[in-house]
Amino acid sequence: MKVIGIVGYKKSGKTSLGVRLARELERHGQRVGVVKHSHHPLDHPDTDTSKYREHSHAVAAISPCEAEIILKGEFGVADLLKHMDADIVLVEGFKREKTYPKIVCLREKGDLGELYDEMTLCTASLGKGISDYDILNDTHVEEMAEMALQKATYFE
Numbered sequence: 001m002k003v004i005g006i007v008g009y010k011k012s013g014k015t016s017l018g019v020r021l022a023r024e025l026e027r028h029g030q031r032v033g034v035v036k037h038s039h040h041p042l043d044h045p046d047t048d049t050s051k052y053r054e055h056s057h058a059v060a061a062i063s064p065c066e067a068e069i070i071l072k073g074e075f076g077v078a079d080l081l082k083h084m085d086a087d088i089v090l091v092e093g094f095k096r097e098k099t100y101p102k103i104v105c106l107r108e109k110g111d112l113g114e115l116y117d118e119m120t121l122c123t124a125s126l127g128k129g130i131s132d133y134d135i136l137n138d139t140h141v142e143e144m145a146e147m148a149l150q151k152a153t154y155f156e
Contacts, residue, residue, distance in 0.1 A: 001033075002088040002152035003081065007095045007115060008105030013126040013135045017105055017144075018090050020135065024145040025088055033086030035077055037093025081155050088152060100153040103144060106131050121151055 006021075008014050015036075022032045049061045053070060060069045069083075077091055078099070091100065095115060104115045106125040123131035124144065133140040 001081070001084060001086055001155050002149070003077075003091060003100040003155045004088065004121075004148045004152040005091045005094065005097060005100050005102030005119070006105060007093065007102050009107055009111060009115075012105035012107045012111065013124065014092050014105045016126065017103065017124055017135045017141075018092050020141045021090060021145055021148065024141050025148065028145065028149065030087040030149070031085070033084040033089040035080050035084070035089060035091045078155075088148065089155070090148075100155070101151050103133075103148075105135070121147060 006014050006018050018034065018036075022034065025032050049059055049070075052059045057073075058069065058071050060067065077094055077097060081089060091097070091102075098117060098119050101119050101121045104112060104120050104123045106112055106115075106123050106127075108127070109130045112123060122133060122144065124133040124135050124140070125131035126135050128134065133144055135141070
């Protein structure tokens with residue numbers, strides 16, 4: 001499986017880019033997985049599953065078309081990648097991770113100085129003229145998807 005990151009500050013377009021890239025990569029026949037960092041608890045209030053979470057270390061839920069496993073504790077990206085069944089995984093967040101290449105989403109040009117490192121492939125933004133690629137431009141998303149397929153790190 002291949003892995004590529006999408007990083008940036010809050011409201012920089014990370015999820016918008018991730019969704020558009022996932023759609024484009026699926027058009028290329030790829031099974032896309034996503035690992036997303038959240039600063040908030042993964043809470044599903046008022047469900048039967050949430051009642052078990054209060055008293056369990058791990059909870060799994062299965063429906064006719066999907067399944068989810070919720071584990072308590074601290075985990076890194078590599079811990080979760082072991083469980084992903086995908087051709088390519090988009091990792092949103094984890095700014096300091098340096099084990100796979102990444103696309104940096106910018107709110108403004110000044111953001112790049114703090115986010116750029118040796119794993120940066122390119123920049124993308126919702127604003128015009130501040131990055132290599134425009135997140136809302138279909139041609140740019142196609143180009144970033146091609147780059148992701150070519151430059152993503154293999155994870156085994």
